[in-house]
Amino acid sequence: MTELLLDDEAGRVRAAALLRGGALVAFGTETVYGLGGDATDARAVAGIFVAKGRPRFNPLICHYPDAAAAFADVEANEAARVLAAAFWPGALTMVLPRRPACPVALLAGAGLDTLAVRVPAHAGAQALLRAVGRPVAGPSANRSGQVSPTTALHVMHELGGRIAAVLDSGPCRVGVESTVLDVSGARPVLLRPGGVTREAIEAVVGEIAVGAPIGPSSPGFPSRGALKSPGLLASHYAPGLEVRLGAVTVAADEGLLAFGVPLAGAGVVFQLSAAGDLTEAAANLFAGLRWLDANGTGMSRIAVMPVPMEGLGLAINDRLSRAAAPRA
Numbered sequence: 164m165t166e167l168l169l170d171d172e173a174g175r176v177r178a179a180a181l182l183r184g185g186a187l188v189a190f191g192t193e194t195v196y197g198l199g200g201d202a203t204d205a206r207a208v209a210g211i212f213v214a215k216g217r218p219r220f221n222p223l224i225c226h227y228p229d230a231a232a233a234f235a236d237v238e239a240n241e242a243a244r245v246l247a248a249a250f251w252p253g254a255l256t257m258v259l260p261r262r263p264a265c266p267v268a269l270l271a272g273a274g275l276d277t278l279a280v281r282v283p284a285h286a287g288a289q290a291l292l293r294a295v296g297r298p299v300a301g302p303s304a305n306r307s308g309q310v311s312p313t314t315a316l317h318v319m320h321e322l323g324g325r326i327a328a329v330l331d332s333g334p335c336r337v338g339v340e341s342t343v344l345d346v347s348g349a350r351p352v353l354l355r356p357g358g359v360t361r362e363a364i365e366a367v368v369g370e371i372a373v374g375a376p377i378g379p380s381s382p383g384f385p386s387r388g389a390l391k392s393p394g395l396l397a398s399h400y401a402p403g404l405e406v407r408l409g410a411v412t413v414a415a416d417e418g419l420l421a422f423g424v425p426l427a428g429a430g431v432v433f434q435l436s437a438a439g440d441l442t443e444a445a446a447n448l449f450a451g452l453r454w455l456d457a458n459g460t461g462m463s464r465i466a467v468m469p470v471p472m473e474g475l476g477l478a479i480n481d482r483l484s485r486a487a488a489p490r491a
Contacts, residue, residue, distance in 0.1 A: 166328035179294035189304035191332025192283040197301030205268035205446035228292040252284035254358025274449035402456035406487040410466035
């Protein structure tokens with residue numbers, strides 16, 4: 164049963180408690196309603212993909228109450244600071260490098276070394292984010308591929324019974340998603356047009372580049388065929404070690420990414436989920452690849468046990484296939 168909460172102090176206190184406890188809560192912003200989860204809790208982030216039925220682990224936007232909080236988790240260059248001064252709070256999302264101590268779960272950024280961050284210009288959303296005291300991952304609160312919601316009733320229709328609560332903040336003022344700008348390189352790149360126009364951005368930082376067109380399955384980030392964006396190459400998500408999929412046996416010089424009962428004989432083992440829980444496996448996926456890469460000294464490759472091609476298993480296998488793709 165999904166609770167419908169008023170966007171008042173009592174409703175925000177309840178919503179914040181649910182989020183801190185790992186539950187999912189939809190909340191209104193000036194753009195569209197976001198499906199919020201504690202961005203530092205990998206299992207909560209995995210739950211977002213379950214609720215949306217998202218087919219791939221695309222990067223999620225993390226929401227903060229102010230620029231100082233956002234820049235505590237990402238490295239802000241001069242362009243980012245100028246843009247933040249001009250457009251935050253507001254409908255601009257910036258993609259920036261993660262800080263080494265960034266607490267946001269790797270799954271929220273799809274395993275990348277960058278993170279998409281935004282400070283919404285909505286009083287209720289800002290109050291909620293301050294009450295939570297943690298970054299909140301928040302893609303649009305709808306089923307994957309469906310129309311983004313601009314009222315609480317839209318969210319209840321799409322996700323009722325699949326999430327803990329909806330904070331009813333009334334209709335969204337802007338009604339389209341935030342603009343996504345990659346500011347991680349020497350020149351900003353527009354990844355998704357949205358509530359802040361290209362002209363307004365260029366008036367502040369000069370001419371920007373434009374990424375490849377966004378595919379229908381993307382939540383705002385270019386598809387794997389795009390020429391300029393984080394995660395553009397099929398092998399982008401690969402660790403340093405070679406990855407071997409579908410392992411039913413394992414050698415002593417291989418690290419094992421296990422799912423269920425681990426195979427015997429591996430040099431080192433990282434368990435995605437001993438119980439065969441796909442949500443737990445999704446939450447552990449990127450951390451597991453990085454751990455094996457860091458702890459696999461002397462190992463020839465990473466062997467990956469089969470993961471079912473159902474539910475979140477589709478997204479897990481999508482990312483594993485990229486990790487195992489031939490290197491350029």
